[in-house]
Amino acid sequence: MGVEPGETSDSARIAVLGLGYVGCVTAACLAHLGHTVIGIDRDEFKVKSILDGKAPFYEPGLEEIVQNTVAAGRLSAAVSLAEGLERSEIALICVGTPSAKNGNLSLEQLRRVVDEITCLLAKRSRSLTVGIRSTVYPGTCEEVVLAPLSHYRNVFVVSNPEFLREGTAVKDFMEPSLLVVGGSDTAAVTRVAALYSCLPITPCLVTLRTAELIKYACNAFHAVKVAFANEIGTLAANLEIDGAQVMDTLCRDSVLNISPAYLKPGFAFGGSCLPKDLRALTYRASRLDLKLPLLESVLPSNERHLQRAIDIIQELPARRLGVFGLAFKEDTDDLRESPVVTLLEQLIGKGRKLRVFDAHIVPDRIYGSNQRYLLSAIPHISHLFDASLEQLLGWADHLVIAQKPSSEFAAQISSSGLPVTDLVSTVRAPQFVAEPAAGA
Numbered sequence: 001m002g003v004e005p006g007e008t009s010d011s012a013r014i015a016v017l018g019l020g021y022v023g024c025v026t027a028a029c030l031a032h033l034g035h036t037v038i039g040i041d042r043d044e045f046k047v048k049s050i051l052d053g054k055a056p057f058y059e060p061g062l063e064e065i066v067q068n069t070v071a072a073g074r075l076s077a078a079v080s081l082a083e084g085l086e087r088s089e090i091a092l093i094c095v096g097t098p099s100a101k102n103g104n105l106s107l108e109q110l111r112r113v114v115d116e117i118t119c120l121l122a123k124r125s126r127s128l129t130v131g132i133r134s135t136v137y138p139g140t141c142e143e144v145v146l147a148p149l150s151h152y153r154n155v156f157v158v159s160n161p162e163f164l165r166e167g168t169a170v171k172d173f174m175e176p177s178l179l180v181v182g183g184s185d186t187a188a189v190t191r192v193a194a195l196y197s198c199l200p201i202t203p204c205l206v207t208l209r210t211a212e213l214i215k216y217a218c219n220a221f222h223a224v225k226v227a228f229a230n231e232i233g234t235l236a237a238n239l240e241i242d243g244a245q246v247m248d249t250l251c252r253d254s255v256l257n258i259s260p261a262y263l264k265p266g267f268a269f270g271g272s273c274l275p276k277d278l279r280a281l282t283y284r285a286s287r288l289d290l291k292l293p294l295l296e297s298v299l300p301s302n303e304r305h306l307q308r309a310i311d312i313i314q315e316l317p318a319r320r321l322g323v324f325g326l327a328f329k330e331d332t333d334d335l336r337e338s339p340v341v342t343l344l345e346q347l348i349g350k351g352r353k354l355r356v357f358d359a360h361i362v363p364d365r366i367y368g369s370n371q372r373y374l375l376s377a378i379p380h381i382s383h384l385f386d387a388s389l390e391q392l393l394g395w396a397d398h399l400v401i402a403q404k405p406s407s408e409f410a411a412q413i414s415s416s417g418l419p420v421t422d423l424v425s426t427v428r429a430p431q432f433v434a435e436p437a438a439g440a
């Protein structure tokens with residue numbers, strides 16, 4: 001387990017609120033790192049179990065750590081929150097956030113524990129940093145924790161989501177794959193990040209809401225990966241192919257597959273391969289009577305993303321829209337299934353005045369399947385082309401970036417001073433926030 005007991009040089013006094021899987025592992029492991037920890041739970045069995053030096057549930061390696069840290073006087077437990085907060089400077093909330101009947105998450109335990117903390121703050125003069133380790137929807141820390149606690153001086157709130165997995169929770173804690181601390185008070189964020197300073201990980205310091213969403217994004221990603229592997233495995237089995245070998249081989253590619261490639265929010269995908277191959281795969285699977293809901297949902301998801309972009313551009317008050325990029329991505333002149341072609345087609349159909357520039361596309365030189373694809377969508381497209389970006393920027397009163405610009409083009413766009421809607425932005429995509437809820 002890499003880290004020796006009591007290794008931290010910066011020992012803190014911590015109350016861990018909730019001694020379930022997350023709280024108990026957090027409490028015991030932080031005590032193992034050298035902090036002085038008191039675990040609080042309304043469940044007397046869990047508290048007694050810790051006081052007896054035993055883990056309240058089975059988790060490999062946990063019992064030994066609980067036993068050692070209790071014996072060393074660094075881990076204790078109590079039912080009373082007042083006792084827990086009395087000497088602690090940091091409180092880590094690890095209560096449950098189970099599913100409500102309608103699928104929403106239940107914040108009952110969190111609200112209750114925050115109420116209890118609030119009652120105790122009236123009589124407290126020392127500062128308290130409250131870290132939320134429970135998984136909560138973005139905005140919850142602000143609304144449910146920060147709002148009631150903000151009436152008290154010297155109380156700070158940070159988000160510190162937990163990423164451990166049951167069954168390997170102690171190992172995951174000691175050798176973390178990710179450490180996220182979110183909040184707006186730099187000192188409080190640093191204080192919570194410092195709890196883990198002797199672990200082999202660099203903390204990611206972000207905002208409260210970002211930290212909350214990172215946790216959901218991770219779990220959603222894990223779930224999508226499992227479902228993806230299972231759908232490929234199912235298809236493989238039905239084709240008498242070894243699905244494990246297919247997925248093992250897929251994982252060997254750490255440039256395009258197991259990598260940050262394709263994992264940035266941006267514009268819809270297109271081109272001559274991804275849409276075609278997804279269609280073929282799901283069509284062939286349907287002929288085998290196989291339902292592959294995840295793979296079947298990918299093209300509709302992509303179309304929905306494109307439609308969001310079209311709706312947003314439609315709302316722009318601009319009279320002359322300049323569109324940068326026509327091919328499905330930069331540095332190619334392939335127009336087949338380019339989402340920009342669909343975007344232009346729809347905007348023209350709705351009467352928008354627009355012109356387009358793409359450094360690699362000269363209308364007179366397009367031929368073959370490229371030409372057929374383009375002309376069947378937009379027959380008079382050649383009249384809409386500008387030969388240079390300068391020309392486009394001179395004509396337009398608003399620019400839509402539909403393809404990643406080179407650094408020279410980016411500088412030209414920026415110095416034009418034109419308002420821009422950047423569909424491919426990999427930094428932030430504010431233009432995609434405005435989608436109305438279904439039925440709204």
Ligand SMILES: NC(=O)c1ccc[n+]([C@@H]2O[C@H](COP(=O)([O-])OP(=O)(O)OC[C@H]3O[C@@H](n4cnc5c(N)ncnc54)[C@H](O)[C@@H]3O)[C@@H](O)[C@H]2O)c1
Nearest residue numbers: 018019020021022041042095096097109113134135162166
């Ligand atoms: N279990 C996991 O693998 C895992 C991993 C990462 C994150 N999470 C998230 O961490 C949170 C906790 O998960 P868990 O599995 O440990 O939950 P859990 O249900 O096992 O434990 C929650 C504990 O909180 C205690 N509690 C509730 N209200 C309390 C109060 N007012 N005062 C004191 N104690 C109180 C309960 O008695 C219980 O022991 C959840 O938000 C979960 O989504 C869980």
